[in-house]
Amino acid sequence: MAQRKMLLEYADNPEARSLEGWKRLGGYAQVESILKTRTPDSIMEEVKSSGLRGRGGAGFPCGLKWSFLDRKSDKPRYLVCNGDESEPGTFKDRHIMERLPHQLIEGMIVSSFAIGSKHSYIYVRGEYMYILRILEKAIDEAYAAGYLGKNIFGSGWDFDLSVHPGAGAYICGEETALLEGLEGRRGNPRIKPPFPAVSGLYGCPTIVNNVETIAAVPYIIAMGGDAYAGIGVKPSTGTKLISASGHIRKPGVYEIELGKVSCEEFLHSEDYCGGPSNGRPFKAVIAGGSSVPVLPLDLFVKTAAGVPRMMSYESLAEGGFVSGTSLGSGGLFVMDDSTCMVRNLWNLARFYRHESCGQCSPCREGTAWMEKLLERLEAGEGKLTDIDLLVEISKKIEGNTICPLGDAAAWPVASHIRHFRHEFEHHVRFPEKIRDPKHNVAAPIPRPS
Amino acid sequence: MPDTPAFSPAALGELGRIVSHYPEGKQKSALIPVLHLAQAELGGWLSVPVMDYVASLLSITPIEVYEVASFYTMFNKEPVGRFKIETCRTGPCALNGAEDIIGHLEATLGIRDGGTTPDGMFTLQSTECLGACGQGPVIMVGETYHELMTAAKVDALLEELRRQAATMPSAASTATAAATTAATAGVK
Ligand SMILES: Cc1cc2nc3c(=O)[nH]c(=O)nc-3n(C[C@H](O)[C@H](O)[C@H](O)COP(=O)(O)O)c2cc1C
Ligand code: SF4
Numbered sequence A: 001m002a003q004r005k006m007l008l009e010y011a012d013n014p015e016a017r018s019l020e021g022w023k024r025l026g027g028y029a030q031v032e033s034i035l036k037t038r039t040p041d042s043i044m045e046e047v048k049s050s051g052l053r054g055r056g057g058a059g060f061p062c063g064l065k066w067s068f069l070d071r072k073s074d075k076p077r078y079l080v081c082n083g084d085e086s087e088p089g090t091f092k093d094r095h096i097m098e099r100l101p102h103q104l105i106e107g108m109i110v111s112s113f114a115i116g117s118k119h120s121y122i123y124v125r126g127e128y129m130y131i132l133r134i135l136e137k138a139i140d141e142a143y144a145a146g147y148l149g150k151n152i153f154g155s156g157w158d159f160d161l162s163v164h165p166g167a168g169a170y171i172c173g174e175e176t177a178l179l180e181g182l183e184g185r186r187g188n189p190r191i192k193p194p195f196p197a198v199s200g201l202y203g204c205p206t207i208v209n210n211v212e213t214i215a216a217v218p219y220i221i222a223m224g225g226d227a228y229a230g231i232g233v234k235p236s237t238g239t240k241l242i243s244a245s246g247h248i249r250k251p252g253v254y255e256i257e258l259g260k261v262s263c264e265e266f267l268h269s270e271d272y273c274g275g276p277s278n279g280r281p282f283k284a285v286i287a288g289g290s291s292v293p294v295l296p297l298d299l300f301v302k303t304a305a306g307v308p309r310m311m312s313y314e315s316l317a318e319g320g321f322v323s324g325t326s327l328g329s330g331g332l333f334v335m336d337d338s339t340c341m342v343r344n345l346w347n348l349a350r351f352y353r354h355e356s357c358g359q360c361s362p363c364r365e366g367t368a369w370m371e372k373l374l375e376r377l378e379a380g381e382g383k384l385t386d387i388d389l390l391v392e393i394s395k396k397i398e399g400n401t402i403c404p405l406g407d408a409a410a411w412p413v414a415s416h417i418r419h420f421r422h423e424f425e426h427h428v429r430f431p432e433k434i435r436d437p438k439h440n441v442a443a444p445i446p447r448p449s
Numbered sequence B: 001m002p003d004t005p006a007f008s009p010a011a012l013g014e015l016g017r018i019v020s021h022y023p024e025g026k027q028k029s030a031l032i033p034v035l036h037l038a039q040a041e042l043g044g045w046l047s048v049p050v051m052d053y054v055a056s057l058l059s060i061t062p063i064e065v066y067e068v069a070s071f072y073t074m075f076n077k078e079p080v081g082r083f084k085i086e087t088c089r090t091g092p093c094a095l096n097g098a099e100d101i102i103g104h105l106e107a108t109l110g111i112r113d114g115g116t117t118p119d120g121m122f123t124l125q126s127t128e129c130l131g132a133c134g135q136g137p138v139i140m141v142g143e144t145y146h147e148l149m150t151a152a153k154v155d156a157l158l159e160e161l162r163r164q165a166a167t168m169p170s171a172a173s174t175a176t177a178a179a180t181t182a183a184t185a186g187v188k
């Protein structure tokens, strides 16, 4: 099935980048009528019935999260949009923020109205400074038009929106670390509970949602939650942006109807990845950002039971972490048979070591140890026992840390070794063959049958 | 850079605008954006006097600034060249030749990753995923992304940066320059 463009309908239309142009495309009319005719509770209900799941990676039902908001507290409430986008393989939120800034502002207005936030923030990773400037320009336009500020759209409701930059820290994508950054501190995740819905920004009830999640909200209210739930295959409702990269002919951001596109089609169709870029067969896929388990090609396109896999939360998770994976953030990257999986894992292990905030010893020490062992294996200086040791360390990290970065560092290690153990053993047995960093390009390591 | 760091009137205006984004009494929230501004305005890195100056601007203690400056990788804790060339080295970019691009930069400039050319023009730094994985290899210079890089495009970029340095000799006010390029760069 071809792309189903909802959020990305106007992504390639330059009109969408200015407020005037966005209005010509029909923008803001819907928001005005929502503010004038709907109650916050009715918006919450629509979001609940839509089945919208958080698009930041965890897939938590958005309406349910909103319902956890402490409504008895007399403190201000906040909505914070997570535009940290630093999970390797993920570059979809950038697409929305850069090309459709007013679509995101509309989402912030409607969601903030539902939640009761009078001042909301969009947190943008520091490296996206040029995008932050695009958003600030769009926000200025919206203030000038009376769509932000006092008594917006004449609705009697005051609403401010600001953008806040990060400064280079993957961990600030974790929602409580993000709030620390927003309060001007180091990005050390907080211990939960309390969850942000009870005690978040400045100790006030706070909802943190991903850019794509928030951008979907006005569409849900416009068509009705039940209609949105009719898109996709329940409980994977709606559309999802997938950012595709790696050894494919057509890298880019694609919007799919969840559950309606098979994994095979996504890899090979001209509507999506368009097959291999170098004419070599695919070997492995990381389906939802670097943190989710890697799958060998055969397990990505079909489950262990031989059922064709679809691009949905449930289908990709089929088989658990033994033979399945996760849709995660939708950051999909594909490796052909020239890829050395030991080197790939070493690269990712270095990422997690670099990004660990250092608060918990299993994560701080474990990520450094795993990187060191992998560097040694990749250099042809490893031992067979190192392979089991890596698995052992990953198990000791998993579930034993303050935030899920520890798990995110453990899963790639466990899955690379589970599915590609022969490559790790090959590195120990034939060190002379792998000394050349391009070793796998010339002679891919055969998979034992 | 003067002995006692001080923002230009324009930067002080920007400071006021940033602080106004946060509630009364929560001006510490402005720390990260203000450190970006300070780094751009006051010599390209955060010296102790610059950090102390930022602390005084936001009425917080110097240690609150030091601990934040040291946590986030975009803040330079020592002087860097006129242009910091940051190349993504992570997963997807590595699959598409990021290591070769970093190697080419090192060989062309005669410095290692993390180093600065003797003329103070370029600092090389490999970074983690820049969120542009579909267009890798990716290089970020200041606020501009350069995508789908090849050795030839790297050479052209270095030439372009040298030309820029010759026509805009003062490194000061890179923030203002960056803001202008960002406004014009936009989306292709
Ligand atoms: C290490 C780490 C990094 C994360 N990075 C991001 C991110 O860049 N963007 C994002 O939206 N969520 C990220 N998350 C998930 C957030 O903690 C949070 O679940 C999400 O923003 C909630 O929004 P959603 O429910 O709309 O998905 C990250 C989580 C962890 C543990
Ligand atoms: S798991 Fe890692 S990143 Fe998360 S809080 Fe602990 S040390 Fe920090």
Ligand code: FES
Pocket: A088, A089, A090, B088, B089, B090, B091, B092, B093, B094, B128, B129, B130, B131, B132, B133, B134, B136, B138
């Ligand atoms: S891996 Fe290089 S930009 Fe994401």
